[in-house]
Amino acid sequence: MFACLHLPDFPVAAMMRLEPGLRRQPVAVVDGAPSLERVLAANEAARAAGVEPGMALLQAEALSGLKLRRHSLAQEAAAHAALLDAATAFSPRVEDAAAGTVLLDLAGLGSLFGPPEKIARALAARCAALGLECRVAVAANPEAARHAARGFPGITVIAPGQETARLGPLPVDILEPPPEILETLDRWGVRTLRALAALPAVAVAERLGQAGVELQKLARGEGARVLRPVEPPLCFEETLELEHPVELLEPLAFVLSRLLEQLCARLAARALAASELRLTLGLEENVSSFTFQVSREPSQPETRNVKRETVHERQIRFPQPMLDGKLFLKLLQLDLQSHPPPAPVIKVTLTAEPAPPRPGQAGLFLPLAPEPEKLELMLARLGRVVGEKRLGAAELLDTHRPDAHRMNRFKVASPGSRVGTARNVKRETRNPHARLAFRRFRPPLPARVQARNGRPVSVFFRGARATVLDLAGPWHASGEWWTEQGWAREEWDVTLATAEGSASYRIYREGNAWFVEGEYD
Amino acid sequence: MTPALLRARLQAALGDRFPAALSPAARPAPELVSTGVAAVDALAGGLPRGALTEICGPASSGRTTLLLAALAEATRRQEACALVDAGDAFDPCSAAAAGVELARLLWVRCGDVSRFPTQPETRTVKRETFFLEQALRAADLLLQAGGFGVVALDLGDVPPALACRVPLTSWFRFRRAVERTPTVLLLLEQEPCARTCASLVLQLQNKQSAFSSQHSANPSLDPTHARLLRGLRLQVEVVHSGLRKLPRAAGIEFESCAAWAG
Numbered sequence A: 001m002f003a004c005l006h007l008p009d010f011p012v013a014a015m016m017r018l019e020p021g022l023r024r025q026p027v028a029v030v031d032g033a034p035s036l037e038r039v040l041a042a043n044e045a046a047r048a049a050g051v052e053p054g055m056a057l058l059q060a061e062a063l064s065g066l067k068l069r070r071h072s073l074a075q076e077a078a079a080h081a082a083l084l085d086a087a088t089a090f091s092p093r094v095e096d097a098a099a100g101t102v103l104l105d106l107a108g109l110g111s112l113f114g115p116p117e118k119i120a121r122a123l124a125a126r127c128a129a130l131g132l133e134c135r136v137a138v139a140a141n142p143e144a145a146r147h148a149a150r151g152f153p154g155i156t157v158i159a160p161g162q163e164t165a166r167l168g169p170l171p172v173d174i175l176e177p178p179p180e181i182l183e184t185l186d187r188w189g190v191r192t193l194r195a196l197a198a199l200p201a202v203a204v205a206e207r208l209g210q211a212g213v214e215l216q217k218l219a220r221g222e223g224a225r226v227l228r229p230v231e232p233p234l235c236f237e238e239t240l241e242l243e244h245p246v247e248l249l250e251p252l253a254f255v256l257s258r259l260l261e262q263l264c265a266r267l268a269a270r271a272l273a274a275s276e277l278r279l280t281l282g283l284e285e286n287v288s289s290f291t292f293q294v295s296r297e298p299s300q301p302e303t304r305n306v307k308r309e310t311v312h313e314r315q316i317r318f319p320q321p322m323l324d325g326k327l328f329l330k331l332l333q334l335d336l337q338s339h340p341p342p343a344p345v346i347k348v349t350l351t352a353e354p355a356p357p358r359p360g361q362a363g364l365f366l367p368l369a370p371e372p373e374k375l376e377l378m379l380a381r382l383g384r385v386v387g388e389k390r391l392g393a394a395e396l397l398d399t400h401r402p403d404a405h406r407m408n409r410f411k412v413a414s415p416g417s418r419v420g421t422a423r424n425v426k427r428e429t430r431n432p433h434a435r436l437a438f439r440r441f442r443p444p445l446p447a448r449v450q451a452r453n454g455r456p457v458s459v460f461f462r463g464a465r466a467t468v469l470d471l472a473g474p475w476h477a478s479g480e481w482w483t484e485q486g487w488a489r490e491e492w493d494v495t496l497a498t499a500e501g502s503a504s505y506r507i508y509r510e511g512n513a514w515f516v517e518g519e520y521d
Numbered sequence B: 001m002t003p004a005l006l007r008a009r010l011q012a013a014l015g016d017r018f019p020a021a022l023s024p025a026a027r028p029a030p031e032l033v034s035t036g037v038a039a040v041d042a043l044a045g046g047l048p049r050g051a052l053t054e055i056c057g058p059a060s061s062g063r064t065t066l067l068l069a070a071l072a073e074a075t076r077r078q079e080a081c082a083l084v085d086a087g088d089a090f091d092p093c094s095a096a097a098a099g100v101e102l103a104r105l106l107w108v109r110c111g112d113v114s115r116f117p118t119q120p121e122t123r124t125v126k127r128e129t130f131f132l133e134q135a136l137r138a139a140d141l142l143l144q145a146g147g148f149g150v151v152a153l154d155l156g157d158v159p160p161a162l163a164c165r166v167p168l169t170s171w172f173r174f175r176r177a178v179e180r181t182p183t184v185l186l187l188l189e190q191e192p193c194a195r196t197c198a199s200l201v202l203q204l205q206n207k208q209s210a211f212s213s214q215h216s217a218n219p220s221l222d223p224t225h226a227r228l229l230r231g232l233r234l235q236v237e238v239v240h241s242g243l244r245k246l247p248r249a250a251g252i253e254f255e256s257c258a259a260w261a262g
Helices: A010-018 A044-049 A057-063 A073-088 A117-129 A143-153 A163-167 A177-187 A194-196 A201-219 A248-269 A327-340 A372-386 B003-014 B038-046 B063-076 B092-098 B127-145 B168-178
Strands: A002-006 A028-031 A038-043 A068-071 A094-098 A101-105 A134-140 A153-158 A236-246 A274-282 A311-322 A346-355 A389-398 A405-408 A436-452 A455-461 A463-481 A486-499 A501-510 A513-520 B053-054 B081-085 B105-109 B150-154 B183-189 B198-211 B229-241 B250-258
Touching: A002 A143, A002 A513, A010 A028, A010 A073, A010 A248, A038 A057, A044 A455, A057 A068, A068 A236, A073 A094, A073 A101, A073 A117, A073 A153, A073 A236, A073 A248, A094 A143, A101 A163, A101 A436, A117 A134, A117 A248, A117 B229, A134 A143, A134 A501, A163 A194, A194 A201, A194 B198, A236 A248, A236 A389, A236 B053, A236 B063, A248 A274, A248 A327, A248 A346, A274 A327, A274 B038, A274 B198, A274 B250, A311 A327, A372 A389, A372 B105, A372 B127, A389 B092, A405 A513, A436 A501, A455 A486, A455 A501, A455 A513, A501 B105, A501 B198, B038 B198, B038 B250, B053 B063, B063 B081, B063 B092, B063 B150, B063 B183, B063 B198, B127 B150, B127 B168, B168 B183, B183 B229
Parallel strands: A028 A068, A134 A153, B053 B183, B053 B198, B081 B105, B081 B150, B150 B183
Antiparallel strands: A002 A101, A002 A134, A028 A038, A094 A101, A236 A346, A274 A311, A274 A346, A389 A405, A389 B105, A436 A455, A436 A513, A455 A463, A463 A486, A486 A501, A501 A513, B198 B229, B229 B250
């Protein structure tokens, strides 16, 4: 058995996928150069209201209540990809028959999904979850299933041997015959498949040739062609072209929510998760000054005066594959709050990099660690508070330059892994004494040092003078003298008298200037 | 019949049958984890999970030494830890030497001057207050996310007068956030400020800075370049403990040892 998924009025169906609110309203899709725009497709409600494909835009606009949308090839491609995803969720043998039409082989699926009627209902439900109201037909051969899907609404299941009887009422033009044959059949008064199937085969061959014989076979539901399976590409991209430029984050979040919902549904259909999200915002051109507002409340007057880019791209990588639309939306919102687009947005494209989902069940006795989804959200929020570059896991650099480190993105280290440092640090494993800690002043505090016989006797910093009680040094340290960032200094460890008693500091001299680097604590 | 008498009678009659309904829920004793310093563990029993612990003391009192020891112990247990550094004073090199696995430590650095509003009309608070608020918000986010073994809030460089002005409701919210979780919440500061919200308050003090000397009888004879800061002699005292009864003025001394001193 074979099943066919077919989306009637495909351009309209592709558009409605991202605007489900228009599903019961008369909608038409227009295409063409400005002032020459014509209706490309219309849904059933629009056709009932008098809209016909090919109608001029002005005529269509005269009809009250009709919603008009621009034709979008990107939306059609995404809708077709979603249809393929729905079919691939059931069978690995899927044929990409035409735009908005997909065939799949149901052989061997009975033990998994039940009888053909149940499979057809499950297919329709899967498509509905992806925002597609498609027709489903099941028949013994691909062509019969395809013609049934194109001709009958809803779910159609044709039992083997019943093809001629079930397809009979359908019009002949559903077979898409060449125009001259269609004209001949019309002259003969043959307008349904039943009438074409009833004609004598030899007479049809004599008058219409081989093409006529093939058409009659199709009309009888006798097509026996082999399915041409394809491997649907793992491309998860959703695009929405906006009618009006968006200047606020809140309405943009609604758009992103719709796109993410579709992306997550498609990934779930293929049993995949996202390891990366890429957001591309098409920007309005010829904007001289603009402020993208992250909220409706009055914000700080930060107006961008120069706009050169036409797209604004953002990328969010996840340490582990994830599939949570709400989390993705929050992360994108936080990212856009930190990096707002420099002009009003007119087009939104969201791409997900697919990856196998991580194993669902963790061990019972794993050490404490935040959940990856919560951690990502928390890091994004922390980035808003303190700055993205000021949080993470520190990594020591392989140099003797003081305070040489870099910040890496914080990830939950896997249990049992022990991450070493690049630097030759004497690492403690289990110390009998606590290790003396050092607190840095960033930047080092400028100081005035009074010396006697080359030894500091008092240090003036933070607005107060302190007497040196004890000291050790100096130690000369230098490095990277072969580069422009070379450094050389003379360090002292001093214990200073304080109000609480005493405190130990590290001071150093660079050239003729003295600094307090930090305190021992 | 007074309500108290009625209640007493009801308790006497039904207390055996419905003990949970008539008595407050028993609070289980919190799990204690090691501070990483044996002397402090012996004194205070350890750091309580699901509670707020304050580590107080002036400069060079050993607060950061105790913090790093606790972080090292937690990362040794392979737990994820977080440090909110209000004054941007954390030294990764010193932490690595103390045994902290830096890859398991989320370091949140407040104190970025570039984020402080520069224009006078938008600047309504002082810089220290701005960074303190940053640190409190960051700690709040970390505690709400959960999953960390230790969350440390380092207010060691925040003036005590400013730290004491943090509303008690903030500390109460933090305490509620970690309650019934396995997180150890550490607060590092100069003077206690969380008041009743803290389950354990440790006060540290520097007794002496220890320098090596070749002439122990008269250290002044040593050339200064031949001497080394060997460490600090520290005193720790339990100011308040809601975990167990301690003798008054319980205190103990321990030594911190510099990495270069062996």
